Amino acid sequence: MIPLLLSVIYAVQFVWGNLISLEGTFQNMIRFGFISVFAAVCFVLGTKPLGKRWLAASIQVAGWLLVISGLSAVCGLFVLPYTILRTDDPLISFAGARLSGVLEYPNAYAALVGMFLLERLAAAASDFSSSGKGARERVILSSLALYPAATALLLSESRGAWLAACVCAAAMLLLQQRGQRLLLLCAGAAPLLAAAVTHRALAGASLAPATIPGLLWLTGGEIAALTGALLLHALLARGRRVAAAAVSTASLASCAWLVIHTASARITSGETWVSREVMWQDAARFALHSPWLGHGGEAWKHAVHTVQSAPYAGNEIHSAYLDMWLDTGLIGLLLMTSLFVYIGRLLRRHAPELLPAGLLLILHGGVDFDFSYTVFWMILILLGALALPVRIPRE
Structure with a gap:
């Protein structure tokens, strides 16, 4: 539901907003539309015993693919x-x-x-x-x-x-x-x-x-x-x-x-952390220009050179939460944090063994642009779906 609402925010911005990047807004509208469909499928699978096996297998396949491909590259x-x-x-x-x-x-x-x-x-x-x-x-x-x-x-x-x-x-x-x-x-x-x-x-x-x-x-x-x-x-x-x-x-x-x-x-x-602190301060000041509805998709990428107070490497904002605030305003940021809190509560209540894994993604997203990768949303939703209680059909 929440990814769909984020897609709707981008759609509203695309039609009526004063955007920095039309293309970036459109791409994010499509991206969160896809994530909402993925979340719906995971929700259905997560309430069934066989579905949970498929979700658990997906985590294993993704993990092994990441590890084996990386270490193979080293060799x-x-x-x-x-x-x-x-x-x-x-x-x-x-x-x-x-x-x-x-x-x-x-x-x-x-x-x-x-x-x-x-x-x-x-x-x-x-x-x-x-x-x-x-x-x-x-x-x-x-x-x-x-x-x-x-x-x-x-x-x-x-x-x-x-x-x-x-x-x-x-x-x-x-x-x-x-x-x-x-x-x-x-x-x-x-x-x-x-x-x-x-x-x-x-x-x-x-x-x-x-x-x-x-x-x-x-x-x-x-x-x-x-x-x-x-x-x-x-x-x-x-x-x-x-x-x-x-x-x-x-x-x-x-x-x-x-x-x-x-x-x-x-x-x-600690020099890269100092650079990031300056970046976060610049981003927060820029976000305050449109605090509620944001500037549209990929706002920071297209505005960084006009708002930066000091040179720093790259054109990505190193915080998923700041990035969401810049793009969709406080409304989108509230939706994002609500989703993460909901998944965290699911894990804490029904699958505490998975809580540290989910918490790592949520914490690291605060200091890097992890959630600009669709796969991060997908993995976190997968973890949440694994914690859904199984529905036992009535006879």
Whole structure:
């Protein structure tokens, strides 16, 4: 319903508004019309058991596609023009290269990969409580994506996505019942440590290793991650919780040390944040010229050079919420936030294990233009649909 209302706002602007870009407004009207149809289909599927399986499978397919295509690009197997962003500017990348994936933008790619990582981490933590026949197989299957997703996230060098992922992982830990928190730590320990080691090696090669050594690094990392996960699961199954806690804590501490040691220059640099703060101030002043109905689609792209108070790179506003305010005014911004709050409440009430994954997308959208990609709306709606209660037909 809300995406349809956003489409209607763009339609009203297109017919009667004083627009900066007719083409941008028309494109957004069509885009949100498509998103509204997609949301309606997800709503129908989300209330049926079989439909939920299709939605869950869609999340897995999308996540694996993002991860495999990105890591294949690092090894030279999947080449698109901007799957890896290469630069000589140390403020943009300490390694001289950042993984951008099929989205061709590192920060947006990292947000989606981080979402997939948190979704799989929740599933792995659940399977770590299993024992008996088939327990090892379930642990392997649920842990399979953790190492490659964490590696792709680290190779993106997206500090905003790293921070959002850490905040959401902490929220996931707090949401766990007391006896379940150790399971979450054990599920993530080995894959994250293996990912940090691989990140250090591949960043040292500027994300351009020879194909065979690159594949060997990734294969060895996956084997090490799964072996470590199985060892920690075995400790838990034998009731050796103190040993499992010690090993997982040491692994996570080593992971943090490796990442900080590898990317310290990137982590401590704050110049791009200063540039964004100036951009946000300029955008807010521009939005106040038409605060209620906005300036139409892609307003900032076409007006940035006339309103900027200082030079900054790019013509995208690095905040999905500011972008919506500029385009559709406070009315559109209220609709957008209402949708996000509704999805968040659905997840909190009916699928709390998915809440951190959805929260990451919502948080990261505040500091980047993620939701200018239609796929972000689609993934967030998919997560919300997975949390819909199933309707049991009356006999």
